Amino acid sequence: MTDDRLNALEDRLARLEDERAITRLIGCYGPLVDAADADAVAALWAEDGTYDVEGWGMRSRADVHAMVLSPQHQGLVTAGCTHFLGPVVVTVEGDTAVAVCESVLVVHHKERFHVARAGANRFELVRNDGVWEILHRTTRALDGDAAARDLLAVVR
């Protein structure tokens, strides 16, 4: 009886902990990418993780690392920017998970800030050796394209 209750508590708590770990992982993306910390951003992805964003197909952790150090990204960061993520809806299933959120890229240009892009984001995550990592991330601009809207389906 006590064992049953302990087992149930452990399972329920583990579920909250998994969601917390994934929410935190994705929550780190904005601050780290805007700090241009290439090592830390890359470490959010699995070794063979992918990031597919508007005409840029990264196929590994090393590719993500290179993106952060790229002239395009360095240009954004030195001018001033925030990759601002919205609330993440996480669905865990054993050692894999899906997370969905919207995002806004705000950039600083000529003494002003403006919204450069709004995006839809879908993450597939995997637990490797007890640590959650991003296996696939797909981001599309919310510019009316139906493919962006398709990313926003969440599991209820």
Added chain:
Amino acid sequence: MTDDRLNALEDRLARLEDERAITRLIGCYGPLVDAADADAVAALWAEDGTYDVEGWGMRSRADVHAMVLSPQHQGLVTAGCTHFLGPVVVTVEGDTAVAVCESVLVVHHKERFHVARAGANRFELVRNDGVWEILHRTTRALDGDAAARDLLAVVR
């Protein structure tokens, strides 16, 4: 003694689970409404739930469903938009809850993105058959109107 500790753990965990369920429910709103998934958006509300937003008074789940399919909303979505919600402050009291957050509507227009509205949001929620649903949502533009600010009081 063991029973007391188990009871306490179960109560504390249930509180976190309730807050998690409500945070997730509200977190689903943006992705689902921007995906124009009328069924899924409507399902966030109670059957007799209401949504009162700037000159639009919805009085039921069916009204919310109709809003998503309306020409106004479809126009936003096909042009590109994000209903972007901020951090939600949730206060649960038994089978009812209040949640408060701010929001920003970003729209795509003529190849650019801009902020069309900032809003204050107050949700009253109820647990029906174990599932949290929105009973009342009130949204007002943060355009200097004192009524919008009044929505932002949170329970500490």
Added chain:
Amino acid sequence: MTDDRLNALEDRLARLEDERAITRLIGCYGPLVDAADADAVAALWAEDGTYDVEGWGMRSRADVHAMVLSPQHQGLVTAGCTHFLGPVVVTVEGDTAVAVCESVLVVHHKERFHVARAGANRFELVRNDGVWEILHRTTRALDGDAAARDLLAVVR
């Protein structure tokens, strides 16, 4: 054996509760400051807490209170604004914690909304008599300044 499991559960749950309390505390900032509730905003800080934001150095809870009532802040609020915070990355260590997030200030001006500032935020928090409070908050505009980026390092 049962005691070990209970102890472990209590520790794990306490960690989630601490993170929840801090996330909620910081999540209250936007709604409360935009409601211009000076008492409630000030109560988020420790008595001797500080808030260092772009040329404004507050050195106490009373200073934070005065900021909310200042003509500058009242001007923002009566025109319409949202101090919009992004996902908070919290790291708790006993009775102290660090939290990092990005933020966007959206203001209403001449019938339009626009982004007035994007910011990097670092909070140091302390638990006083069981209640988490802000001990130090530093905010810098993400306008290309390297000091702003330095605030965004998160503990992984």
